[in-house]
């Protein structure tokens with residue numbers, strides 16, 4: 244086992260300081276340790292979690308991780324992707340990097356970032372092109388091809404599709420249709436203003452949230468089942484709880500998620516779009532807006548509170564783009580944060 248202090252790592256410019264060394268040993272970073280990899284010269288016995296990597300000394304099976312090194316000869320040998328051993332000045336070991344963007348100051352690239360940038364879709368080590376530095380689900384090279392930022396991920400927003408809360412799907416290019424698994428059009432591919440990604444602007448989106456997915460800015464999560472929430476706007480019916488507001492995005496009969504226009508906030512069986520007073524206090528005697536308090540609208544109810552406010556949320560047929568504006572606002576913040584971080 245080699246002793247290794249991987250922080251801070253060398254800048255690529257630091258390669259100029261690399262002196263020839265008699266000792267060479269490919270390795271995989273485990274914590275702050277460079278675990279040596281023995282070159283077997285064969286990949287006949289790779290385990291399922293190992294990939295076959297060709298080094299100058301020959302091929303061998305390697306478990307996933309950031310590859311560490313003493314010299315360039317310890318890094319994968321590839322006719323297309325050149326990796327060099329980047330070591331901090333004075334350090335004995337470093338990490339195998341390509342001349343690519345690792346999203347952090349060159350002299351402080353973290354092992355975790357290198358792992359992300361080199362994790363292929365099969366979970367094994369891959370060249371930078373097939374990794375995903377920002378973890379947004381789009382490979383680095385695909386982002387370069389699409390003109391999006393491989394170091395900036397869009398917020399993990401959820402949208403209800405196919406009966407469950409999904410991450411907003413990403414697209415390879417802007418302008419075209421995005422389709423579901425069955426090939427049906429579900430929306431249009433739109434580039435985010437901050438260039439983080441191209442995503443599907445779903446027609447009639449029903450925003451939702453899970454442990455991993457969040458609501459667009461301005462909306463709050465209202466639990467729908469044990470693991471999924473629907474995103475509701477407190478402005479729909481001012482004073483109502485999110486538990487009551489969820490009726491605004493539930494089909495009156497099936498109690499399944501739907502767009503605001505087709506929901507029924509007050510449970511009077513009139514869909515919001517055709518209801519003069521979507522938050523009417525004359526709730527149907529058969530059931531309250533949240534199914535738990537029949538006929539009893541929450542306190543603080545304001546007449547016609549939902550009429551104007553619904554328009555700025557977007558789960559209506561005529562205003563899907565407004566929902567995306569909310570996303571753009573969130574993205575602007577993350578962009579600014581990143582700029583601030585990189586400028587430090």
Ligand SMILES: [Ca+2]
Nearest residue numbers: 375377379381
């Ligand atoms: Ca990415």
Ligand SMILES: [Ca+2]
Nearest residue numbers: 392395396439
């Ligand atoms: Ca990205």
